[in-house]
Amino acid sequence: MEIQERTVDARVVVGIREMVPIADLSAFFERAMPAVAAELGRAGLTADGPPLSVYHQRDPEDFEVTVGFPVERAPAAAPARLAVEELPAGPTVQAVHEGPYDTLPVTYAALGDWLSEHDRKYGDTMWEEYLVGPDATVDALRWRTRVVFPLD
Template identity: 35%
Template sequence: MTPEIEVQEMGPEPAAVIRFAAPVSQIGEQVGRIFGEVMSYLQSAGIPPVGPPFTVYPDMEADADGNWHAISGFPVARAVVGNGRVEPYEWPGGDKVVVATHVGPYDALEHTYNAIRSWMQEHNLESAGPMKESYLSDPDQQPDPSEWRTVIFCPAA
């Protein structure tokens, strides 16, 4: 199923995150732990998240060791100080951000990424920053992967 793709304007988004690298087979496990660690920090600091958890893949490919580098956490209303592994981050957003909602399991996200890339090429747009996955579904609450919803954002120029 081809996702609906649109362009939105989005400003920068402050967040509390943890940066990590892992083989693609371990990313899901890592991300789950990281969300818990970042949420614990936010709760102890009295800072509520202002949106769903997300992951940014700055390079969108594995490094020479086969690891994917990623940044996972939660958007917040104001910059955080961080502690230890949790650090402040700002996803850049932009005047144009291409947005599509993927419905289905995470291992099928590539189809939506490819649809976004094709759509951008057809509309003479280029990527202008790292893509972001925002997870609207919690697999612990929604055990059926065919129902999971993930919004993909790509700053464009």
């Protein structure tokens, strides 16, 4: 797995933001992603990249997470039920995970090791971009998820 430092531009994300128990994350994604896509369509907005999830804070039991899509620019008014957020511009460390979602902890561990080895810290928000997922192939070994940590 290749770990890269990259500078990213700010991006606007439109999605559903909720506090979700860790055990319910998969069900939340399955429910939220189609709902966000439908609301974007009704609002005349087009996704400007792959679906993603933004993790805002975590406690031992729950994540505050937004599931949605990047869009080219913020809408004049947020579509019903959706939050409009901005991912920050700046330096990041990131890696592309290859395989099923239940093996993502391997990538998180590698990124954590990189942060320790380079004496770097990351902010309160991080995200996953679903480059290839179950909507593209049923073969979970072909799924690709970019994990991104903005650096402090």
